[in-house]
Amino acid sequence: MTNSAVRMTGVVKRFPGVVANDGVNFEVLKGEVHALLGENGAGKSTLSNILTGLYRPDEGTIELNGAPMSFASPKAALDAGIGMVHQHFRLVEPFTVAENVILGNQETPFLIDAESIIDRVNELAARYDMAVDPNAKIWQLSVGEQQRVEILKVLYRGAQVLILDEPTAVLTPIEADALFRTLRAMTAEGRTVIFISHKLDEVMSVSDRITVLRGGRTVGTVATMDTSTRELASMMVGRSVEFSRVVRRNPGVPADVVLSLSQVNCDDDRGRHALHDVSLTVGRGEIVGVAGVAGNGQRELAEVIAGMRSSTSGRIAVAGNEVPNGKARAAIAGGVAHVPEDRLHTGLAAGHSVEDNMALKNYRTPLLSKFGLLRRNVIATQASDLVTKYDVKTPDTATPVRLLSGGNVQKVLLAREFSTRPKVLMAASPTRGLDVGAIETVRGRLVEAADDGVGILLISEDLEEIMSLADRIVVIYEGRLVADMPAADATREQLGLLMGGAKMEASR
């Protein structure tokens, strides 16, 4: 087929312990918008990094316009006409748009002809409907405009194939529509766009064809006009996998509410609205799973409940008592335990000893300190008791936690959080990055705590984990809870649709 812009055949890429791409076949035609769809960890990023020369495949071939290629570096890929627009911009903030566009371009002569560069940037911007002032400094621009600069950068270098990595993640809907128009204008001129996403609706509206990856393999390539969000969702998450649900000693009591959120709103670190009117309850001994693709407000949800982040409106109550807004100590005292996603640097102080970390939540209690002075011997005893009880593998309690293995780091964190006798425990991706044995231990501990009456909010991207542990599942999408259902009624397919932004009715 002479119409092929990129063809990747049997691509395999292994990393220590994981096969990120396992025989991927991927073909993109000239002049099309081709979406690459898949969950986090499906292998999308690895594949695009191979295509842009950042990684070299262990097996498989890459053809560009029918000719076999092997890229030694990102520069080689760029010279061959493949440009990447990263999700996280690589721009120099104090520089102007024009300066950023020529940055790293080795064809720029020693003496820079600013006029001609500005003319060329203006011309490209006008051609593809991307209004941006070449003389503006990057820090003055909105996120949408900064993305245009990234696109201009690769166009300026003459890229024929553009890869956009989750380009709409940072955009407002209006900015996203403008981006889609730009992509259309580029393909109309014969350029090719590879659009990486996990949002079903936008993939349906912007792409010509879609390739779905799952677990490092190609599930299939479909023409957008012949498919539906439902079909894509089931391709993305895979169907027909049955989970053995855990057996609970004591089922939860949803009516006995230990955590309730009503109409909670909050902003993210950049001041954008991150949670929209979130209302949620967790009952005593109940495990509520929060399913969603990363970056849809999970972090803010956990931080707002933990008092690490102030809500802009709404109420949070633990066991009926309202928790003061944005007061971590009050939340801890009220009975909120929190296993954050970033264990080593948020949940623990990595340079401190196991002993100090075990005391992190209760060092202010009269048991551990008097008159402002720490009772070191009690702290040491507490730590060695917890190390024994939770089977933490550590040379001694004076060892810094950064020297422990990932599983043991998580054990230290769980031991400390459970030892505070919480009413509610939030766990964010508690098993990510752990080996199979450690995953079993951590899940076992969560179920055990729930059996003992702790209400658990399990925030995870891992659908299998949520479906096997949770009693009830809520789905978070763009800062809103879009569904709330008993876990027994949930199907992977339906959850996949909801996580991708499909409406509840559509999923029925």
Added chain:
Amino acid sequence: MKSPIRLERRLKQPRWLNWAIPFISLLGALIVGAVVLLATGKNPLDVYWRILDRGFLSKRSITGTLRTATPLAFTGMCAAAAFRLGVINIGGEGQLYVGAVGAALVGLWLGGSVPVGITIIVMVVAGMLFGAMYASIVGVLRSQFNTNEIITSLMMNYIAGIILNYLIFNSRSYWRDPRSVGFPSGKPLDERAHWPSYELFGFGVSFGFLIAVVAAIVLWIIYKRSRLGFEIGIIADSPRAARYVGIRTKWTIVAVTAMSGALAGIGGASQVGDFAHYLDAKGLQLNNFGYTGIVVAALARLNPLGAILVAVLLGGLTNAGYSLQGPDFPSGLVGTLQGLILFTAVAGEILTKYRLRANRAASKAVTA
């Protein structure tokens, strides 16, 4: 070509190294220094003996050494206190000036009219408060606006110097002696506002030095045993973990910066109460006490008790340097010896974190 030795990171830092390394470093400095001295035709053993004698052995020299060490101990603890939190307060210099201004103010005001003990205690407290308040400007700017404290604290050193000059040279302030006509100077304190000094083991110890020792012990307890010290450690290690457990990071930054400034402030008060007995605008600015304090803190590895030891060492070296200097011994040579000792001490620091390993094993593997 492979280097025959390589540095390997120590997983654990044995406690004895904290003591052994400085001594080995000092020995290294003496050996290199001996080469320099031999090259200039001096007898190294003779010179070293004179340094030891003039700096640390005779009763009179120890008295002088402790006197020189007193302000350095305070500014050293000032830098160490803030550095522990990761706040690089290099404003000890200015905080010391302002502390001296505060202590001189109450000394001039109360001296002779209230009992001696009360005058002296109020002078110490005034030095602390003035230093603390001056430093807390830096702390508030850092915690509220995330201003770079290195810049602000450095700038405020110059402001403090200008304030000193203004009070003594450019105005008819309360601090200036109205009788000093030709060359303006500070108004002398009443004798009943002079700080006492004590005979301990036959040498003179100033009241200020005793306060420094007490302050170092208090500071050491704060770091090792107190909740505040624990929180300081967590903030320095991981700001996110501090937020996670609800430590009041902003409050702590202001409090610790103020504490740091208070220490330098007592140093300034001691200059007025112990030694000068008036606000000595020139003398305070002559010695760079604040900047040397940063060196003290670094050499002491931010340990307050270590800061006292290092201050005494530096004080002795400085005094010995003055007495060595002469027609047959240029001041440049004195500086060279002092510099060598500081240089090896800082270089030795690396050996507490890393160890030297012969590269033999690696080369064997290549030949095999």
